[in-house]
Amino acid sequence: MLSEASGRIQSVAERRVVIQGVRLIDGTGRPPATNMRVVVEGGRFAAVSGDEGPVPPDAILIGGHGLTMLPGLIDAHVHLTGQRGEGPYDRYFRDPRAVRLFRAADDAREAMAMGYTTVRDCGLSSFGLELRQAIEHGVLYGPRIAASHHALSATGGSCDWPDLPHDFVRDSRLRGHIVDTPDEAIRAVRSNFREGATFTKVFVTTGNLATEQAWPPREVMSDAELDAIVTSTHAQNALCAAHCIGAAGVQRAVVAGVDTIEHGVVADRWECLDLMAERATILIPTLSIFYHLAGLTGEVSPREAVTERAKRIFDGQLKMIPRALQAGVPLAAGTDTGSRFGRGKNSLELELLCSAGVSPLQAIVAATSSAAAACGWADQVGSIEVGKLADFVLIDGDPLADIRVLQDPARIQSVFKAGPL
Known part of the structure; x- marks a missing residue:
């Protein structure tokens, strides 16, 4: 995983990543879901489920408890x-x-x-x-x-x-x-x-x-x-x-x-x-x-x-x-x-x-x-769905309760971007 100087911008192009226990707003308009597990493989979303399950030994585990996950x-x-x-x-x-x-x-x-x-x-x-x-x-x-x-x-x-x-x-x-x-x-x-x-x-x-x-x-x-x-x-x-x-x-x-x-x-x-x-x-x-x-x-x-x-x-x-x-x-x-x-x-x-x-x-x-x-990229980015590029943001807070949390740099915990479109 490559980490930028800011500490918030990261790449998920190479490694398997598991985000566990997160509140998920998937970008489709569906209501938020709690305690979700999202798996990223090869820079794309590989699984989205409510089952925490085992973490593969070669995966990077990100604890999402208390955080909200949004599409990039x-x-x-x-x-x-x-x-x-x-x-x-x-x-x-x-x-x-x-x-x-x-x-x-x-x-x-x-x-x-x-x-x-x-x-x-x-x-x-x-x-x-x-x-x-x-x-x-x-x-x-x-x-x-x-x-x-x-x-x-x-x-x-x-x-x-x-x-x-x-x-x-x-x-x-x-x-x-x-x-x-x-x-x-x-x-x-x-x-x-x-x-x-x-x-x-x-x-x-x-x-x-x-x-x-x-x-x-x-x-x-x-x-x-x-x-x-x-x-x-x-x-x-x-x-x-x-x-x-x-x-x-x-x-x-x-x-x-x-x-x-x-x-x-x-x-x-x-x-x-x-x-x-x-x-x-x-x-x-x-x-x-x-x-x-x-x-x-x-x-x-x-x-x-x-x-x-x-x-x-x-x-x-x-x-x-x-x-x-x-x-x-x-x-x-x-x-x-x-x-x-x-x-x-x-x-x-x-x-x-x-x-x-x-x-x-x-x-x-x-x-x-x-x-x-x-x-013109709706089939590749914009929502957290299996097969799409794994661009996502982890937020400390609930933007549905207060949309202004997205303007607070201290609330932007991590920004993840997959490889080129």
């Missing part, structure tokens, strides 16, 4: 950019690229130390693809990463940056691929997958709260471009994630066949939720980013206009989520943070979901099996 948690929307500034210069040019890469690696490791064995990196000058490859090759120890590589938008969308020359932003792919025809969109998708992407992230609407040219949100991508992106992504047997702020954008994206809606923000257009439920489109409401930008954590001091916008959106999201649950929309947990703020605070999202009326058990499902589905 999953943040379904992060940006591993290593950035720390706010404006274009501070974010992209102040620090050398290598410094930002090392920061992003540390940010990913920080998430893993808090129980997040998988993250889904949604691009915008992020290092998700590089980090994924380094982790797979054993150069770094960190979470498994679903990576979109370069996000896609049209000119004037979120991959553009109006404070900088357009030719430079487009040609350098500073924030992603800028595509303005179906052919350009198809080429960008294929290029991403050629370089190792595992899913596509597309900006159907604008909606950067801090950019005046992007607010109020508007649709900047044509139906033909969006259809080309979705079709070419599905041709790779991969999923397509759509950034949408506003009901019109949500509806167009769902009709086009995207697999996840990032943010949503449908205001009171509840018919969008019915359509999502009908198509089984996963909603990732990203409460954390709006909570941070509204100044409610004290980590950021955005301009007053951003604060007010974020507060309005956050309040609207709190109203939308119960409606989404009632309609039967699948819900996954994603923070939309990862570097500039929210480091190691991924489980704040679960507390915020509960404040919107989600039960603690539903919140855990949103951060496990539902988030795994958003990554």
Whole structure:
């Protein structure tokens, strides 16, 4: 067993491990079970039962009495950019690229130390693809990463940056691929997958709260471009994630066949939720980013206009989520943070979901099996079931009694991760 310096992050790729007497929340939505025995062999769950039984002599025994065992948690929307500034210069040019890469690696490791064995990196000058490859090759120890590589938008969308020359932003792919025809969109998708992407992230609407040219949100991508992106992504047997702020954008994206809606923000257009439920489109409401930008954590001091916008959106999201649950929309947990703020605070999202009326058990499902589905990895991770990769967390406490225990580093007893997906 390999133990990291933190003492909490460990690998179960090689040895047989038996966890005995643990309270089990398996990530499927089933009620918790007590005094459970879980056996790991070859980096996968080999048995889950209520029978303690004998421990093989070559096995590592972990006493789970008084602990809660969860699947490795999953943040379904992060940006591993290593950035720390706010404006274009501070974010992209102040620090050398290598410094930002090392920061992003540390940010990913920080998430893993808090129980997040998988993250889904949604691009915008992020290092998700590089980090994924380094982790797979054993150069770094960190979470498994679903990576979109370069996000896609049209000119004037979120991959553009109006404070900088357009030719430079487009040609350098500073924030992603800028595509303005179906052919350009198809080429960008294929290029991403050629370089190792595992899913596509597309900006159907604008909606950067801090950019005046992007607010109020508007649709900047044509139906033909969006259809080309979705079709070419599905041709790779991969999923397509759509950034949408506003009901019109949500509806167009769902009709086009995207697999996840990032943010949503449908205001009171509840018919969008019915359509999502009908198509089984996963909603990732990203409460954390709006909570941070509204100044409610004290980590950021955005301009007053951003604060007010974020507060309005956050309040609207709190109203939308119960409606989404009632309609039967699948819900996954994603923070939309990862570097500039929210480091190691991924489980704040679960507390915020509960404040919107989600039960603690539903919140855990949103951060496990539902988030795994958003990554396209539901058959491999996200629940403690025989045959799945043995990613799991041992917690000192009961998150069903108080979901906030998942935010306390002292309560995260151990984080275990199997080998690469």
